[in-house]
Amino acid sequence: MPNADGDDRPTILLTGGTGYVGGRLIPLLERRPSSLRCLARDPETLRPRVRPTTEVVPGDVLDRPSLGRALQGVHTAYYLVHLMSGAGSKDFERADRQAASNFAEAASQSGVRRIVYLGGLGDDSDPDLSPHLHSRHEVGAILRDSGVETIEFRAAMVIGAGSLSFELMRSLTDRLPVMLCPRWLTTPTQPIAVDDVLSYLLAALDLPPGGSRIFEIGAPEVVSYGDLIRVYARHRGLRRWLISVPILTPYLSGLWLALVTPASFEVGRHLIEGLKNPMVVRDRAALDVFPIRPMGVE
Numbered sequence: 566m567p568n569a570d571g572d573d574r575p576t577i578l579l580t581g582g583t584g585y586v587g588g589r590l591i592p593l594l595e596r597r598p599s600s601l602r603c604l605a606r607d608p609e610t611l612r613p614r615v616r617p618t619t620e621v622v623p624g625d626v627l628d629r630p631s632l633g634r635a636l637q638g639v640h641t642a643y644y645l646v647h648l649m650s651g652a653g654s655k656d657f658e659r660a661d662r663q664a665a666s667n668f669a670e671a672a673s674q675s676g677v678r679r680i681v682y683l684g685g686l687g688d689d690s691d692p693d694l695s696p697h698l699h700s701r702h703e704v705g706a707i708l709r710d711s712g713v714e715t716i717e718f719r720a721a722m723v724i725g726a727g728s729l730s731f732e733l734m735r736s737l738t739d740r741l742p743v744m745l746c747p748r749w750l751t752t753p754t755q756p757i758a759v760d761d762v763l764s765y766l767l768a769a770l771d772l773p774p775g776g777s778r779i780f781e782i783g784a785p786e787v788v789s790y791g792d793l794i795r796v797y798a799r800h801r802g803l804r805r806w807l808i809s810v811p812i813l814t815p816y817l818s819g820l821w822l823a824l825v826t827p828a829s830f831e832v833g834r835h836l837i838e839g840l841k842n843p844m845v846v847r848d849r850a851a852l853d854v855f856p857i858r859p860m861g862v863e
């Protein structure tokens with residue numbers, strides 16, 4: 566269906582365009598032979614960052630009617646939203662559930678062919694899975710349940726300037742010569758460079774139709790958070806001492822983060838709670854399906 570400008574190329578809808586991952590995806594999608602529409606709560610903040618040919622429409626994933634309009638005539642819809650840092654951060658799980666249900670229903674009713682979602686790694690069967698990671702998986706399940714083919718990528722920390730989880734690690738390492746670190750220092754994780762995430766998100770456009778899939782993505786090697794801090798410090802020429810303190814609770818860790826980093830206390834605490842959960846690639850199907858070979862942590 567042609568969009569408002571009479572353009573009849575397939576339309577891609579991007580949510581989260583003002584965010585870290587979505588913002589970096591915009592110029593790449595603009596080079597595709599499709600027309601791009603971005604949904605934003607505040608379109609004026611996004612308009613200067615997109616080409617004149619890119620549509621920016623007002624919308625809020627918590628406002629169901631706004632989604633019907635945004636998804637009209639859309640072929641593929643990117644869901645790159647989380648509500649952790651929004652007004653409802655105290656109850657982000659409920660808000661994320663509602664938002665995903667709204668989006669899933671609107672996408673299904675609008676005849677969207679594919680949803681592409683970036684969520685988090687982590688083992689669904691782990692009874693200790695943090696509320697944040699549990700919620701990321703739940704969002705994927707809700708999108709799949711819409712009946713619209715959903716391609717879910719699951720990633721650990723996305724490495725790149727501006728990525729919240731990376732910036733937390735960076736501010737800690739930059740500011741503290743000696744760190745009292747709880748057990749999570751040794752948790753295994755498989756972070757991924759933002760360029761590799763973007764390659765996967767783009768490649769999802771070209772997958773042949775074939776039902777919903779979950780792809781776990783990450784760097785080739787498994788490291789610990791302590792390793793990440795040491796690698797980063799070495800590259801910055803910083804000498805850092807990490808001292809393991811087994812009794813630092815997620816609450817205290819979050820409080821401590823709030824004191825030494827610019828990220829808000831709530832967001833930091835939600836992310837910290839997930840640091841106890843291994844975030845490693847167990848299913849390597851992404852390496853078979855996509856010609857992408859993620860770069861190493863160094």
Ligand SMILES: NC(=O)c1ccc[n+]([C@@H]2O[C@H](COP(=O)([O-])OP(=O)(O)OC[C@H]3O[C@@H](n4cnc5c(N)ncnc54)[C@H](OP(=O)(O)O)[C@@H]3O)[C@@H](O)[C@H]2O)c1
Pocket residue numbers: 580581582583584585586587605606607624625626627644645646647648650651664683684685701720721722723724728729730731
């Ligand atoms: N960064 C990482 O390290 C990382 C790692 C693994 C997975 N992921 C996943 O990647 C996805 C994107 O993450 P990110 O780091 O790019 O997040 P981000 O920078 O915090 O951006 C979040 C986006 O969500 C939008 N948003 C929030 N509430 C909304 C609402 N009610 N309606 C419409 N849009 C709303 C924000 O728009 P406003 O400008 O309106 O607030 C913003 O564009 C998330 O699913 C996240 O779980 C990220």
